[in-house]
Amino acid sequence: MAKNPETDDTMETTKQNQSEEEVEHSDEQKQEDELRSLLLSDIGDLPLSPPSATQVNFVSYFITDFTKPGHDQYIYRHANGLCVIGLAPTHIAFKDEGGITNIDFNVGKSDRSVLKVSGKRKKNAMRSESNTALCKVSTAKDSYIVRCCVKGSLLEVNERLIKQPQLLNSSADREGYIAIIMPTRPADWTKNKESLITLEEYKAKKEVSL
């Protein structure tokens, strides 16, 4: 009998399919290898301790002895203009035995923690002046008023601190930040900045190393 053309055809197709699959498979492998080499090749010299996101993304400013001795606060300014406000390591409250035990945002005319800012235009934001009271931190011995330091809109306060005031003692410069303020106009910030000192100036003045 002569060869069956149909069967031959089928066999040929199967063969082709197989080789195509092989090609695909090796293509995938090639892509995977390429990706790996791209990922790894970009890893350069790894510093022992890289700069933190806070250090990279913010410029640090300080205000010392603000209205009262030892009332030292930091202002971390993001490239987008927003300012994170918190307690500087030399704040007098940290010197009290047991550190800060309580924080109260109900100061001045309103409770800062119940204001709800909404939308891109930051409706309902409280307007702050640099000496507006932001909150009160208490220690076993005393309590201290923390101020806004920046003229602008109060976007948020760190509500976590109400339940976990110890974050102020353990990581005041990160999870223990107190508030975020957006300066209203660039001119306000320029003027505001005159009352602040830089990180270098702060270190020199308070004789601390950070």
Added chain:
Amino acid sequence: MSDESKPAPGGLLNGLETQKTRRVNEAARSLHPSAVKDLLSLGVCERCILRLVTVTATFDSDLATVSSSTLRGWLGSGVEEAASPEPSICIVCLGVLQFVFSDAKQTLVKSDHVAWITDLVKQQGHEFDSFVLEVSLPSTISENERAVLLYLKGKYSDEAWLQSEKVSVKDALKVLVLDPLRASLGAKSDSSSFHIRLTYSQASDEAQGLSETKHERKKRKTDEENGSNCMSENPFKKVSEPCILSVHCNKMPIFFGGRYFKYSRNVSQSRWIIDDERMGEASVEEIIGGSILPACLGDSYKFHAAGREDIDVRMLGSGRPFLIEVQNSRKCPSQQSLTEIEEKINNSEKKLVGVKDLKFIGSECWAMMREGEAEKQKQYAALVWISRPLEEEDCNSVSSMKELKILQKTPIRVLHRRSQLERERTIHWMKVEKIKGNAHYFLLHLCTQAGTYIKEFVHGDLGRTTPSMGSILGCRAEIIQLDVTDVKMGDS
């Protein structure tokens, strides 16, 4: 209609009449003679008379061949004295149906109408085998036509031909021009994506348009409309010069799709210029668009991508789907030349950006766009540093977390322009890849729901994203660099 007032030219041509001339003659004979006389003396052209004083709403190129003298001939004596040696510009169509017009430099064009249009179309260098003809006319034409019809209605209110629908100047022009244009362009005319637009405008309008604000023009228009009621005395705007005709060609946007790679941490996805200063050294948009546009001989392009990454994040692995929309392209590059474009980008010296699967996309592009919105999952590789050495246990605990829900407050870095919200996102899975010789670093491979802020998930954004890599491992975590390794679309 009375037959007595009409001469009988049929007798002279009897037997010699072709079918066409018979039709024309029949049509002409059916016209109301005194109405035709009135319109001729008002300065309405033959073609407009045929349009307006016809019983049946037909207007074809045969009828359009009727000349002024023929028409006058049928009507016999009594109108000859009104005829001027130079045919004046029709008060209704402003010369549009007489093929009298000026070019952009306001010089009268006397050559063949269709040949003139053909020349201009060819100058624009489009490749096409079919076209759509669009006509845009000055508003004076319809205003004058309304006035003429009003005048006729006043005089012949009970005539049947007045009640029938009239063929507009626009449609009449298309009837006259379309066939010869098809022949001279060697193209069909159908629902094509290539449009030829004939824009007739009045010289006086153009001058006014320049010195008038939109508001003023609107005011003038309303004033005119109010005034039109008392126009029966002198109802027509005087016309002394022909319209200016300009020809515009426009090809509907064509689309190309593919996936792109971004190999540089200093290239943005879209052109990004703040205060005249470029952010990054180039953009994906410009590298790809700038390569495709010349091949299409288009006017401009738009870049659409399924999602985006930060300037300092590379796009590797699968690449990210994108579309390029090219406006008014003169030609559509072949798949071979698209492949060449792709190779050119991929083999460029700096190799900032790569492209794959570049292809022409027809009507399915909108499906792709929708698919693009349905960007579901993304895979990343993040280089992470932690403040304590990584332990074997960490690798296991991180890898065992599946479908981890996290809460992210709007990151501080975008809070200035976005609402303050807390969003829940899902981390589908994570894998830790150790880095030889440095226990503080590792590569974190993770697959997340679209819209997750990865950088914040790693460093915690001052505790505003919880949990974060730092809170999971109980130490400080920093993200050194980030790459997108896969973008999973709707159904893939």
